[in-house]
Amino acid sequence: MGHTGEALRPPYVAGFEAAGEIVGVGPDVESPLPLGTHVVGAGPGAFSQYMTMPASGVLPVPYGWSDAAALGMVLNWATALAALKPLGETKRGEVVLVQAAAGGVGQAAVRLARHYGARVIATASPAKHHTVQALGADEVLDSRRPDLAEAITRSTGGVDLVLESVGQATFKTSLSVTKPFTGRIVVFGAASGDATLTTHDLVFTHQVQIKGLHIGALAVAAPSVYQWLLAEIEALIAHGVYPPGTPQVHPLAEGAMLLRQLEAGETEGKLALDPWR
Ligand SMILES: NC(=O)c1ccc[n+]([C@@H]2O[C@H](COP(=O)([O-])OP(=O)(O)OC[C@H]3O[C@@H](n4cnc5c(N)ncnc54)[C@H](OP(=O)(O)O)[C@@H]3O)[C@@H](O)[C@H]2O)c1
Known part of the structure; x- marks a missing residue:
């Protein structure tokens, strides 16, 4: 949405x-x-x-x-695949964060990221955790917990690739857990509304690679x-x-x-x- x-x-x-x-x-x-x-x-x-x-x-x-x-x-699988491979360039052994992992695209992304050998950190509402765990995610976290960014950084030391489709509610977390310079964030949705990003953010606080994806445009x-x-x-x-x-x-x-x-x-x-x- x-x-x-x-x-x-x-x-x-x-x-x-x-x-x-x-x-x-x-x-x-x-x-x-x-x-x-x-x-x-x-x-x-x-x-x-x-x-x-x-x-x-x-x-x-x-x-x-x-x-x-x-x-x-x-739609779901092609978007998840595009986000992970041609855009996200994920490699075996990397850490991939899938936001909204119980959604249509999220479920495909969890399966694919595991298939390509990534360690998958997933976020979802607690009632949907069992679904995401069953898909093989290595760790499933409550998308609404206030210390989400700290929990992800503590567990991973920094994420190589984020699949971001929630927008306003999660974008700040996505930015702060991504590894500087080598880390990528592929943005393909804004289910909770638009998030903002400034040139100042990219230069001084979050030196990450941001890639936009619309599967029809691609x-x-x-x-x-x-x-x-x-x-x-x-x-x-x-x-x-x-x-x-x-x-x-x-x-x-x-x-x-x-x-x-x-x-x-x-x-x-x-x-x-x-x-x-
Ligand atoms: N760019 C493209 O080409 C492309 C292609 C396909 C889909 N999309 C977009 O990608 C997004 C995900 O698609 P999908 O089919 O996987 O959607 P979906 O099945 O509806 O999943 C969206 C999930 O986002 C989570 N969410 C977190 N905060 C939310 C909030 N404030 N309001 C609403 N949802 C919130 C919810 O999961 P939790 O309850 O677990 O947090 C929700 O189930 C959508 O925005 C869709 O429009 C883009």
């Missing part, structure tokens, strides 16, 4: 990621997948029965998976990086690192209620809307 920064005008159909059957292909698409193929992809207006998505960004739903199980592939501006992400995701699925997703599927009519719960941080993992129910 958070804000897009753009004023949205009606008619606006929300949603970015969807999975389903191809019912039509644009005339300019080279080597299109056959009609009837089940794919997952992203594009505007996903909270609806029909939508269009760029052919270059779709992936076939893996063999034996339901459409719902494939949701998250091009797909357009750096298509070769995006194609690497899609190929790596297919390899992760083939090797069993990425298991079928288990989103909670709700009827489309419950969308507004679910978005309010998301905004309040009350949800866990991936949610999906079924427009045919």
Whole structure:
């Protein structure tokens, strides 16, 4: 959640990621997948029965998976992977801090960071700790504890990479636990609102590397990086690192209620809307 920064005008159909059957292909698409193929992809207006998505960004739903199980592939997993690898440049043995680790992107990030050999420090609300522990995080801390920064620094001596998507509520902690000069913070969301950072902060108090990430913008501006992400995701699925997703599927009519719960941080993992129910 958070804000897009753009004023949205009606008619606006929300949603970015969807999975389903191809019912039509644009005339300019080279080597299109056959009609009837089940794919997952992203594009505007996903909270609806029909939508269009760029052919270059779709992936076939893996063999034996339901459409719902494939949701998250091009949004949560691609974002977590981009944050960890091409942007975060994480290496075996490094310490990675995943904020909001019980969220959709956070859960993928914990699994991936462990797979790439990082020591994973995760933050989440206490009620969600069991979920994050089950994913293999080395340490799970209460995201709201007042001494969070001290606890992380005491335990790690400094973090190599932070995956930051909460914004206002956690950004100060993320800055203060990151190792000076070599440490990286990849920012891809602001669920609790915008945080501020000044040039003074970067020069005098927090000499860290800050990288911004928007997966849709990355797909357009750096298509070769995006194609690497899609190929790596297919390899992760083939090797069993990425298991079928288990989103909670709700009827489309419950969308507004679910978005309010998301905004309040009350949800866990991936949610999906079924427009045919
Ligand atoms: N840039 C991109 O390309 C991209 C792609 C995908 C997602 N995103 C963004 O990344 C963020 C995470 O996505 P997601 O799908 O993992 O979201 P999510 O499942 O809704 O997880 C967000 C979590 O943030 C935590 N949080 C901490 N303080 C919060 C506060 N004050 N208000 C609300 N939540 C708070 C909550 O976990 P706890 O209760 O455990 O603290 C909440 O469950 C979102 O902001 C989303 O918009 C960006």
